[in-house]
Structures are given as C-alpha cells and as structure tokens.
Amino acid sequence: MQQHSPIPETMKAWVLANPGELRLVDKPVPRPGPAEVLVRIGATAVCGTDLEVISHGEPALIQGGLPFNRNFTPGHEYMGTVAGLGPGVDEFELGARIAVEIHAGCGRCERCREGMYTACLNYGMNYGEHDKGHRANGFTTDGGFAEYAVNHVNTLVRVPAGMSDEEATLIVTAGTALYGIDALGGLIAGQSIVVTGPGPIGLMSVGVARALGADPVILIGTRQDRRRLDIGRQLGANEILTVGEEDVIAAVQRITGGKGVHYVQECSGAPGALDDAARMVSRGGRICLAAFPKGPVLVDVARLVRNNIYVFGIRGEGRSATRRAAALMAQKRFPAHLVHTHSFPLEQVPAAIRYAGERIEDAIKIVVKMQVERNKPCQGRPS
Ligand SMILES: [Zn+2]
Ligand SMILES: [Zn+2]
Numbered sequence: 001m002q003q004h005s006p007i008p009e010t011m012k013a014w015v016l017a018n019p020g021e022l023r024l025v026d027k028p029v030p031r032p033g034p035a036e037v038l039v040r041i042g043a044t045a046v047c048g049t050d051l052e053v054i055s056h057g058e059p060a061l062i063q064g065g066l067p068f069n070r071n072f073t074p075g076h077e078y079m080g081t082v083a084g085l086g087p088g089v090d091e092f093e094l095g096a097r098i099a100v101e102i103h104a105g106c107g108r109c110e111r112c113r114e115g116m117y118t119a120c121l122n123y124g125m126n127y128g129e130h131d132k133g134h135r136a137n138g139f140t141t142d143g144g145f146a147e148y149a150v151n152h153v154n155t156l157v158r159v160p161a162g163m164s165d166e167e168a169t170l171i172v173t174a175g176t177a178l179y180g181i182d183a184l185g186g187l188i189a190g191q192s193i194v195v196t197g198p199g200p201i202g203l204m205s206v207g208v209a210r211a212l213g214a215d216p217v218i219l220i221g222t223r224q225d226r227r228r229l230d231i232g233r234q235l236g237a238n239e240i241l242t243v244g245e246e247d248v249i250a251a252v253q254r255i256t257g258g259k260g261v262h263y264v265q266e267c268s269g270a271p272g273a274l275d276d277a278a279r280m281v282s283r284g285g286r287i288c289l290a291a292f293p294k295g296p297v298l299v300d301v302a303r304l305v306r307n308n309i310y311v312f313g314i315r316g317e318g319r320s321a322t323r324r325a326a327a328l329m330a331q332k333r334f335p336a337h338l339v340h341t342h343s344f345p346l347e348q349v350p351a352a353i354r355y356a357g358e359r360i361e362d363a364i365k366i367v368v369k370m371q372v373e374r375n376k377p378c379q380g381r382p383s
Helices: 048-056 171-183 200-211 223-235 248-255 273-280 301-306 321-330 346-358
Strands: 010-016 022-028 036-046 077-085 097-100 148-152 156-158 193-196 217-222 239-243 261-266 281-289 310-313 340-345 365-369
Touching (some): 010 346, 036 346, 097 171, 156 171, 156 321, 171 200, 171 261, 171 281, 193 200, 193 273, 200 223, 200 261, 223 239, 248 273, 261 273, 273 301, 340 346, 346 365
Parallel strands (some): 193 217, 193 261, 261 281, 281 310, 340 365
Antiparallel strands (some): 036 077
C-alpha cells in the first residue's frame, strides 16, 4: 500500500452487537486491495437506513446472514481523505478529499454491467466460496462509523473545493435523489414534480429537481415537518403543502390546472403514499418510490392501469448519479448544507443515532465528525 503518513495498526470502530446495541472497539485498520483505497474518514452522516440496520438487521447482510454479533461496522454516508492506495490505483492521489457512493457492485453481473450496481445480482456475495467481489459499505462490508474504511475506486467522488465535510456527506443523498429522477426518465425543464416526505432524500430531491429546471416543485409534508418544509422552500420548492391542514391531492390538482403533475418522487414511506401519488400524477405520469413503508400497503392498482401510470422503485444511487449530483452541488445550485443540523464526535455515535431516530431538537441530518474540538460543544450547530 502507498501511503504518506504512518497508518496505525488499529482504529476505533463501532460494531453492531445484539439488535439495537453498538459497541466501540479497537479493530485492525483494513488494507486496500487492487482498485481500492484506504479512506481516513472525516465525517459520517446518520441515515434512516442505519436505524433499520441497527435495530432490525436488514437490509444489511453479513456473510449471508443478519449483521448482529459479526464484528460489523455500520454507517454508509461518509467522506474523508485518501490515506492509502491499493496496488495499481492511479485514479486518486494520497490526500484527495472524497465522498463515497455506498455500492460497489460485483462488476461482473448483468446489472452491474448496465450501471445498475445498486441492484447487483451478487448482493452480499463477498465471502468464502461466494466471493463475487460485491461490496456495499455499511450493509455487506464495514462502513463509516470508524476511523478508516476501504473503498473501491469506483465508489469515490471528489469533494468540490470549499465544501464542508458535513455538506460532503450529503453528496450521496443528492445522488440518490438524482438516481430517482433518472428512473423517472430524466426531468425536462418546465415539467412539474411532487416530492412527498421532506427527509434528507426528499429535500435533496427538491434541490436537484429545481436545479434541473423543474417547475413547479411541490413539497408535501406533515405538521411535524415544519422546519423541514421551511428548508425545502429554501432548497427551491415553489409550493409547500401540509397534510392534515389541507387536502393535498386537491391542492396539487389546483396548482396543475386539474391535470396532475408529470412526476412524483415518493420519499416518505407513508402507508398511503403510493395511492395518494397515483391521484396527484397526470395520466401517463410517473412515480418513483425512494422510501420503504414499514409493511405491505393497499394500492388501487386499477387506477394505475386505467391512467397508464408508471411506477418505479429505486435502491440507492446507481449509474454514477452521485458524481452528477456532486457537480450540481459544486455549482452551488442548491444550499444542501441547510439539511445538516447536528454534529457529534465518533465517541457519541449512540447519541447521534438517538437524535436521528427520535428527531430530537428537530434534527434532520446528523453527522458524526471525526475531528471535533473536544472542549467545544458540537451539538445543535445551526447551519
Ligand atoms: Zn442512507
Ligand atoms: Zn453485480
């Protein structure tokens, strides 16, 4: 491995023990193989999917099973600097500031060859006899709640100059938003979109859609989402609709002159969200599902069929959408940093998880920052 400065033998890393239980341990610093780099992690954002993994295991899959008590480090939305180069790596140089995509597919299955590496057919096949080389850090391989991680060069995205570590962790979130818009067939300037659910992916969807010229961009949330909806307006939503205060379906129909929108990007995971989306989208319109409902949902399928409505599901951030989203952020097309609300040091990952899960202090995006000045309070940083 090529490196500038000495790399320690061991590092601090959080590992998942029993469901809901994280432990801070010393682990060997991993070594990058061919086409891989060692990343010294700068900041790791907490995602809703981390909460799922930590409490229920799925969609993480370690050695073909649930991720509990397997010395597995979660965390998948991180950024840092390249601290070591595996054999043959010349795409990045030591010291490069990078953000990461989550999924390095196997590179050899049909989906990977199509650029759909987040839907790799060899998902989780990276051990023993099943080693197809698949990696999804924080899901099937070690992730970012640690001082170091190993990443395939294909997953690295250069952080634009002048961007903070915290904002850089949102590059992959914006990549997911853009991948959803890709699934919808790509947005054409002047087309209308509804984004349901103002969580980080929903808010990034607003920013990306606006940057691509969508008009109008309609963001829908609940009364509890007030702060998020305000940020959505700053990210470019022209219309904000609040469930429980008005009939949001009627409002979308009114805004679009009774036709409905071209697209709905569903980021709430609410049980009625798909059925509602089918009533907001125009005939021949398209719906992208980017959030998981907690269980099966009821949908009026006949409405979808009668109205020629297309429905797409996405997982993650394929087809290099993350690099394209980073370009929009480098051009400062939307103020992504507003979505980051709190920072915690590495030692306080459980508190960071609790803030995210319980939305304490109206938390939106929580970032675990490796180099925090120890004597200064780092919580509640207003962006
Ligand atoms: Zn995530
Ligand atoms: Zn694959």
